[in-house]
Structure formats: structure tokens, C-alpha cells
Amino acid sequence: MAMPRNRRTTSLRDSDSRLGDSDKIEGAGSWDAIEWTKIDPVSRPVPHGLSDFLYEAEEVLAEGYGVLVNTDEAGTLFVTSFRLLFLSEGSRDIIALGTIPLATIEKFNKIIIKQPSGPRQSEKTPTRRLLQVIGKDMRIIIFSFRPRTKQRRAVFEALLRCARPVRLWDMYTFSSGPSRFSNSSPRVRLVNEYLRLLGMESHHSDISTIEDGSFEASNDWWRISDVNANYDMCATYPFSLLIPKSIRDEDVLQACKFRARCRLPAISWCDARTGAVLARSSQPLVGLMMNMRSNADENLVGALCTQLSGGKGGRRKLYIADARPRKNALANGAMGGGSESSSNYFQSEIVFFGIDNIHAMRESLVRLRDYLDTHGTKSSDGMSSFLRHGGWTWGGGNLSSMSASVSTLGDSGWLIHIQNVLAGSAWIAARVAMESASVLVHCSDGWDRTTQLVALASLLLDPYYRTIKGFQALVEKDWLAFGHPFSDRAGMPNLTGSGLDLPRQSSSSNFPSSPIRQAPGTFPSQSSASSQTQTSNNYSPIFLQWIDCVSQLLRMYPFAFEFSSAFLVHFLDCMLSCRFGNFLCNSEKEREQYGVSEACGCLWMYLDDLRASGGRSHVHYNLFYDPSKHDGPLLPPAAALAPTLWPQFHLRWSCPSEAQSGEVEAQCRIMMEQISELQKAKDVAERKAREMISTMEAIKVEIRTEKQTSSSAMNLARKANRENEIIKRAIQSLGCRIQVSGNDDCTIDIESNLGDLPQRITSSPSTRDSADSNEEKTNMSISVTLTPDSNDDIPGNPILRVCESLCPLRTREGGCKWPDAGCAQLESQFVGLRANYDAFDRLSIYDGYFQPE
Secondary structure, X not given: OOOOOOOOOOOOOOHHHHOOHHHOOOOOOOOOOOOHHHOOOOOOOOOXXXXXXXXXXXXXXXEEEEEEOOOOEEEEEEEEOOEEEEEEOOOOOEOOOOOEEHHHEEEEEEEEEEOOOOOOOOOOOOEEEEEEEEEOOOOEEEEEEOOOOOHHHHHHHHHHHHOOOOOHHHOHHHHHOOOOOOOOOHHHHHHHHHHHHOOOOOOOOOXXXXXXXXXXXXXXXXXXXXXXXXXXXXXXXXXXEXXXXXXXXXXXXXXXXHEHHHOOOEEEEEOOOOOOEEEEEOOEOOOOOOOOOOHHHHHHHHOOOOEOOOOOOOEOOEEEEEOOOHHHHHHHHHHOOOOOOHHHOOOEEEEEOOOOOHHHHHHHHHHHHHHHHXXXXXXXXXXXXXXXHHOOOHHHHOHHHHHHHHHHHHHHOHHHHHHHHHHHHHHHHHXXXXXXXXXXXXXXXXXXXXXXXXXXXXXXXXXXXXXXXHHHHHXXXXXXXXXXXXXXXXXXXXXXXXXXXXXXXXHHHOOOOHHHOOOOOOOOOOOOOEEEOOOOOOOOOHHHHHHHHHHHHHHHOOOOOOEOHHHHHHHHHHHXXXXXXXXXXXXXXXXXXXXXXXXXXXXXXXXXXXXXXHHHHOOOEOOOOOOOOOOOOOOOOHHHOOOOOOHHHHOOOOOOOOOHHHHHHHHHHHHHHHHHHHHHHHHHHXXXXXXXXXXHHHHHHHHHHHHHHHHHHHHHHHHHHHHHHHHHHXXXXXXXXXXXXXXXXXXXXXXXXXHHHHHHHOOOHHHHHHHHHXXXXXXXXXXXXXXXXXXXXXXXXXXXXXXXXXXXXXXXXXXXXXXXXXXXXXXXXXXXXXXXXXXXXXXXXXXXXXXXX
């Protein structure tokens, strides 16, 4: 689990006040090298930063200084309200192997090992003070403490008080509260999953519809019933059930009496396209003579066989899959149980899968754990399997011993059990997918082997369950809602206050592994030893076994699952730790009755928060997931159902380096992250390039605009220059002289002899022709305007006299007969001369422009 960031509620006192110098030891090179009488005490302060590692409301209850024998590492062992925490003295960091949640501890033992004394040694025999902790997560760890100190006793007594709380409310998850991982109503999620199965994804339920009972819905075949809304019919079934539409609630109430613990046949998964279903129940109560029948039960089971779709006609076949061995089913008849008769159920066939009961699974896991601890590199005796008994291989180099060691794995029977569950689930999925048949699965009570088979077959049939969201829905439906007794199977306290049976007993019968495996020259002794062990007959790793099966499918179909093996390991660790309330109690009724969802944090919210922080590159996501490759059922052939050890879970403590079988995936993940970073850099570079191209295009447009503006300005300037030259010549032709000073001031001197101006203008034809040729070259009209001062309208103004003397078209009244425009605008501020040479061509000779000879 991720390192917590929450505060610590109980402060640690200074280490000098809790641990004396004589209470501390150093790690030795191996188990046999630990000589307590030869170790000088070393003073090490308790790290002040311990609070950084504690979760919210996690309190430190006891501590002791010792050595983690598995890794030969010295440090401080803390017992908190949530876990056993080992802090390394060298790195001042948490050692994962030595840190285990209290709820994950299956049993713990206090051991004393006596060393043989040499001939020259004193009669006083040195002893080793050991504390063995065995976890439900496949680890066996041993801590050693200095003799004649009370540190081991303090740790042991703290474990007695906290590792096995009598009441459910004493667990850490209730003191920590929901925090930010609050749990929304699981019942809402269950109804929404039913709606999805009915093909009504557009419909969604909420807490209001649950509370007012308006969540019922149906399609052509099935309906959601609230017959168990108050858990009166069956205390271990969910509040809502998916049942055939043709069956009334009254018939359901009658049918439940024929099944063990009233766990009647209910639909767990259905195909909305074909009508095939996967149903579950407990064993029928057929009695010792196997002759008891129930019409209501037979009608309910028969309603699972709907008409075949696609025009095939007839009703589909029904398989009744009994997960037990046949002899076990018959033996249950002595207690009123048993199995169905195919003659009593329409078009049915009975199949027995031969899966062993919870006691066989428990013993199998114990043997597997001992095997891994014996032959691992981080064994609880601190010795590698290659060095045990003085040899360099298993069994000291003896080939027969090596063979015996390897066969121990097979003798555990764990992989055989995994294969049986996988084979049964694959058979069920094949019947539903290939024959469109309906299957009813049950065992004795219908909450252990039945749940394993139904949930795994659903995983094979429905691609939705192979996503993270769908996997949550599957677990909540088949494991939590349908009443798998997690409190009993995981060894947790239940609501009745009957905690686990923890009798004191000798360790000789409960410590068969590491202390017995001693090198020559030593011998064990269990004098004054005590043991605390999980002796509940209901404890069994059923859920762990199912997760192991899922990991096997993930190995076989790496492209079919959205989640990774790391997700399964983290999910299983969270379940075993009881840090969250999702898997407390034995049924939905108990969790709802005591408000566990409101009082505790939610595992699903916690995992969602972790993935949100890492995005799609988080380790919980499978890098190779491609839903298009497996968009239908997974139907593994029998030859492919050959399970192996799950390295990420089984080997992570005993063989940590070999457990990194996911190293290829880790390297691929690193490469994917690098590719993602390169892709991001590429996107940034492309965006900058596009911005630069856009900027360049804008600059080009501006340059073209400026060029056009400059060209227009130059044309205007040339035009103005030509106009200025023409105006200048025109003014000079009027007898005016233009002077431009250095400061660009312009003055015009008008000649006094204005009477000669007409003669100058009316020059010879050659001059006219020359003017015409110049006009053709310039191709423009010439307009000259003389702007007078404010005294231009004064009578006798020479400009007016020029106008009157030049223009023969000026009337006596002051008007102007000049074509197109007047040459002078009198009675205004503009008075001057306008010359339009085109107008000359349109003048009639009779206009009197020229003077008669």
C-alpha cells in the first residue's frame, strides 16, 4: 500500500526513556551466528519521523528493539492499532517484509531456542528469544529479541490485545472512519448492475429509489424483485434478486424453504440477447432417502429454461452443476441435504465437479506456505535453501532429497485445487456460450465453491467484468451481496461479539518450520513457549484462491483484462488488512444493519484515488489490454488450464528477486512512459511549429500589405510630383514666380503686368501642339488652384483681374460659361483658376475664345 500522509495521534516518547542501552542488539550474519552474549549493546534513538509513516488515527501501542531474522536486519518493531511495523535502523525506513497489518496475521508464537554449550563454556546455556508471525499473505517472519529483557513480552501482549479483537468495533477501520474514501451505497450499485444485465443501461437507480422500493424492473424474461427487501426470506442473500419474470414472489417464498439456509435459485448473470442464464443456490433439502421434492422449487428452476431464440424452437437445456465430489453430496443427505435428481427437473443434467471443501483448501495453503518458506531465499530461519543442512543445493546435494523437495509443491495440492476451479468455470462458460444453455451452480451452502465458480464463469463470459469497473461490480454482486462469509473465512470478528478462539498451547505443534530447520550443532527447545493460533474451523482462503484463479486467466489472456497482476495483489492485500469496511461481516444484511458502509472507508474509492494520481500509466492498468482482441467469451481449452505459482503474490516474500516476473511489464511500462513523454514533447514542438508558421504567414500578409501601401504611396508621390511640376509651370505661365525657402515655405510673386497674360496663354499653334503632346505624355488633367488670403475678395484683387482678363466665357453678371465647371468660384473662399485642357477641344470657335484679327 502507498505510504500514508496522515497524522499520528499518539506521540512517541524519547527512545532513551523506553529502551535502555542493554535492550538493543545488532543484526548478525545468519541465524546460527546470533550470539547474544557476544553482542555489545548499541544505542539507537527511535526515529522522530515515525509519524510520517502512520495512517490517520493509527496509534503506537508497544515497541521493541530486535532483528528481523529473515533479512538479518536490525531495527525497532512497533505494534500499532493497525499493524506490526518494522523500522530499519540503518535506512530508517519501513521494511515491507517485517511490516504486516494485524488483521493479516494468521497466528503468532513466542519461542525460546536453547543453544548447546561448549565444553569450556559456563553451565549457563544461551537462549534465543524469538517471535514468529505467520501471515495470511504467504509470509512467515521471525523477530529475535535480546534475552532477559521485556521487549518481546511487550510486543507479544500488545498483539494479544489488538491482533484478535473480540468486537468488530475494536478494529482500526472504525477508529479511522470513512475519511475521504467514503462509500456510496453498495445496494445502488447492485441494482444498477442488475439493470445492465437486463439490457437497460439507460436506466439508473439511486438511493431514493432504493429507499422507496421503486427499483423493480424487467425485460421479456427476467425481473428485479424486492421479495427479500427486509432480509426476512434469506438473511444471507441481497435485498434485491434477479428472478424469472413468470415466477411470483409468493412462489419464491415457498421455493426458498426447499433450499439450505433458504438460499433459493437466483440469477447471477444472464445474456440479454439469448436468454441464457447463470444461476446459483444452495443444496436442495432432499433428505436422507433423497426422495423429498418441492413443486415451487422445480417450477423456479424450470423457469430458468426459457425458449431458445433465433427460431430454433423448444426450450433450452439446463445443467445443474454441483461443485462437490459426488460422495460428499451423498454424505450431506444424512444431514438433510444432498443433490437434485434429473428426473425431477425438466430437461436437466446433473454434473459433479469434485472440488474439495474449505478445510482441504486451508490445509493446502498451509503446506504451500511452508514449502515456500523452506525453499525460499528469504526463509524465516534466515538461511537460503541452497545452504541449508550444510549443502549447496536442496537437500545438501542429495538428488533424492532434491526430488522430495520439489514434490512438496505438488503434495500441497494448491495448484490442483486451482486447476479444478478453473476447469469447472471454463466448462460452465462453454455450456452457456456454445449451447446457449442455462446453468444452476451450487455446493452445500452456496457461498464458497459456488461463488468461485459463478464469479469466474461470469468473468469468462462477460468482457465487462474484465474491466476495473466491471471487476468491482462482479465482486460486489457475487461475493459481497450473495453473502460469502468474509468474517469467518478471513478470521475476523463478527457482529455477535464471538471473536476468534485463541487458546494457549505449546508451540511444538504449531511451529513446524523454521526453528526446527537448524544447522548442525544446535537444538531447539520450546520451554516456556506459548502460541497464539487461528483455530477457527471456518477459516479458509476461498477468496484468495479465486483471485489466484483470476491471475491465471490474466496470464493466459494478457490482452483481455484492463487490470494488471499488481492490481490484484494490492486489492487482495487491502482485503486481508481490513483497513476498509467493504469486506467486513458475513452478509449484506449485517453490513447494512450496523452501518458499516457509513462508518468505514471504501476500498474502491481508495483504489480509484490511486489510479487517478497516476493516470493510464498507473501500475494497476494492464499495458497490453486490447478489448478488440477479446470482445466475447473466453473459452480456454482444458490443455491450457495448467496453473503455475503466482509469482507476484506467492513468491514476493520468500523469493523477492524471482517474484519480479513482471519485470518485462515494468520495463514496458517505463518505455511507455518514455514514449508518452516523447509524444508530449512532439506535440509541444508541433504546436510551436504551427504557431511559428502562423506567425510567418501573418508577417507575409503584413509585408504584402506594407508593400502595396508603399507602392500606392510611391504612385501618389510620383503623381503629386508631376502635379506639382504642372502646377508650377501653369503658375509660371501666368507670370507668377515661385520661391521656396530653406524651411519649405513657399511664396508666389505675381507680376504687375497682368495684361500680357492672355497673350502668353494664347500663343502660337506650335505652342499649343507642344502642350498637346505633353498632355498625351502625362495622360492626366491639370488643375491649378490659387488659394487667396482673406483679402482676395477685395475689389481690385489682381487674381480676379487675371480671371476676368483670361476667360472670355465669363459673363458680365459674374457667371462662367466654361464647360463642366466654372473657372472661378466667386462669392466663396476659393477664387482661382481651373484649367481643363480637354475642355478646350470642345469649345466652339464661335465662343469668341480667340480675338478677331
